[in-house]
Amino acid sequence: MTLSTGLPQGAVPRLERPGPLRDRVYEALLELITTRALKPGQHLVESELAGHLGVSRQPVREALQRLSTEGWVDLRPAQGAFVHEPTEEEADQLLTVRTLLEAEAARLAAANAGAAAIGALEDLCAEGERAVAADDVDAAVATNARLHAKVMELAGNTVLAELAAQVDRRVRWYYTPVARQRGRQSWTEHRELIAAIAERDEQRATDVMRAHTEHTRQMYHDREK
Amino acid sequence: MTLSTGLPQGAVPRLERPGPLRDRVYEALLELITTRALKPGQHLVESELAGHLGVSRQPVREALQRLSTEGWVDLRPAQGAFVHEPTEEEADQLLTVRTLLEAEAARLAAANAGAAAIGALEDLCAEGERAVAADDVDAAVATNARLHAKVMELAGNTVLAELAAQVDRRVRWYYTPVARQRGRQSWTEHRELIAAIAERDEQRATDVMRAHTEHTRQMYHDREK
DNA sequence: CAATTGTCTTTCGCCTACAGTCTACGGCGC
DNA sequence: GCGCCGTAGACTGTAGGCGAAAGACAATTG
Structure with a gap:
């Protein structure tokens, strides 16, 4: 489709505005927290952050409230x-909830997924396996997130997706030390999940995803032993 | 126990402060929205709200962002x-998620509930049934909310509870016209739920709660026919 | 020496003021 | 008469400032 100008729809990149300052502050702070640059328990002083980020206190306040x-x-x-x-x-508790949400997403994905979608999942899975084979832990973790996000997208439930996104992010924060260790087994489980989705077997997809996240919990509880 | 002043511990009501202004604005606005005083799609102008509530724009902004x-x-x-x-x-989608969260809460409640807790549930249920018998719809709805909240409390999962609280509130907003109609059957289902919890039958508690919320969905889809 | 109280610093909560941006409307040209 | 452009209004986004509450520390008193 073309506009009256004759330009294709997405050609003009909508000249990206910096967007609301509070959002960028939000993302900056979230980045600092998830990377442990800001440690748990640390007191965040508005004026300090504002000065450090080169903005006023107001956007910082708004970002903090959202956080x-x-x-x-x-x-x-x-x-x-x-x-x-x-x-x-x-x-x-977070992991319990995550298990719940992800399992439901897997079920819905199995119910909805088309052939193209399954192909995309398999591509992601292959990418993850390559990353593991190459011992590229960061890439493996990133691809893992993208795979889960894709499953969530296939579920086609926006509300579920938003909740899961938040829970997921926090879970990842808590479990980052753990997550890096269990790269390999994780991906064989992913294969199984995709197979279940491809067969549109809702029950099996649910069970596999549930087992998958449960394994993460087990790993966590065994961590410092 | 007494303090050195000789005053009993809980006698001084900790003189309740008005609390942060933004929170009160938040609750005021939420009240206005849920009661339909502010209609969906309506443009909320910060300065108007601020003037109307007798505060500055800042607390209003913060409340709006949280909303x-x-x-x-x-x-x-x-x-x-x-x-x-x-x-x-x-x-x-919201109802799907609610079903999920409530069902899990019911399962956990069945796993954790003690005798005292079950008694409390039965009391609430009786109260609800009395309200229905007296055709007091508002009381029935309120008691319904308290019952679900109690089940959630028994589940003992704070994260789950917080998510469910938000989802629940929005579901109630969407479904208020519907909810008032299905008073009676709802409470027989509640009885069944409590029985399942009392027997510590996790599976049955899950199923009952799932069926319970699913009925709400059905009712919604049949509403304007 | 311990408990208490007064003060002092730090930081937040809220308000006011200014700049940027979007929308709506009226005038102008075609 | 129709469409486009320019301008004015309104509202949001951001900045900075003032008063007040909470915590820390030292001086004082029993």
Whole structure:
């Protein structure tokens, strides 16, 4: 389809605006937290962050509040923001929820997936296996995230996807030390999941995904032994 | 136990502070939205709201952003906040997620519940049945919410509870016209649920809760026919 | 020496002011 | 009469400032 100008639809890159400052601050802070540059329990002072990022306090405040609602920081009244400190119990609860959401996504994906989608999944899986074979842990982790995201996309449930995205991100934060260790087995499980989806076997897809995330939990509990 | 002043511990009601202004604005706006005083699609102008509530724009902005992350309003850049407009598809997706979360809560509740807790559930159920018998729809709806909240509490998973609370609230918003109609059958299902929990039958508790919320969905789809 | 109290610093919560951007409307040319 | 452009208004986005509450520390008193 073309516009009245004769230009193809997506040709003009909509001249990217910097976008709302608060969003960029949000992403910057989230990056700092997930990378452990800001440590759990640390007191985040608005004026410091503002100065450090070269903006005013207002966008920082708004970013912090959003981070608070999403569970990344705790906002103690009249005292400020502190990077949230994960507890054993919370990590476990998060993983329970994640298992639930991902399993449902797998089920829906199995119900909805078309041939093209399954091909895309297999491509991602192959990419991940290559990364593992090459001992490129970062690439493997990244591809893992993309694979799960793709499954979620195939589920076709926006609400579910948004919840899962948040939960997933936090789970990854808690479990980063663990995740790096269990690269290999993870991908054989992925293969099985894709097979189940390809066969449109909802029950099996659910079970496989449930087992998959449960393995992560087991790994976590066995971690420092 | 007494303090050195001789005052009993809980006697001083900790003199409740008005709490952060942004939170009160948040609750006020949420109330206005859920009661339909602010209609879906309506443009919310910060300065208007601020003037109307007798505060400055800042707390209003912060409240709006929080409402945005929780899906109550849509925040279009450089244009402002608009009350979110529910779609068929979204309502359905939300209900799917709710089913999922509530079913899991029921399962966990069945696994954890003690005798005292089950008694509390039965009390709530009786209260609800009385409300239905008296045709007090508002009380029945309120008790319904408390019952579900109690089950969620028994599940003992904070993360799950928080997610469910948000989803539940939005579902109630979408389905308020429907919910009022299906008072009676709802409570017989509640009885069944409590029985399953009392017997610590996780599978049955899950199934009952799933069927329970699924009935709500059916009712919704049949609504305007 | 311990408990308490007064003060002091730090930081937040909120308000006001200014700049940027989008929308709507009226005038102008075709 | 129709469409385009320019301008004005309105609202949001960002910045900076003031008052107040919470915590820390030291001086004081029993």
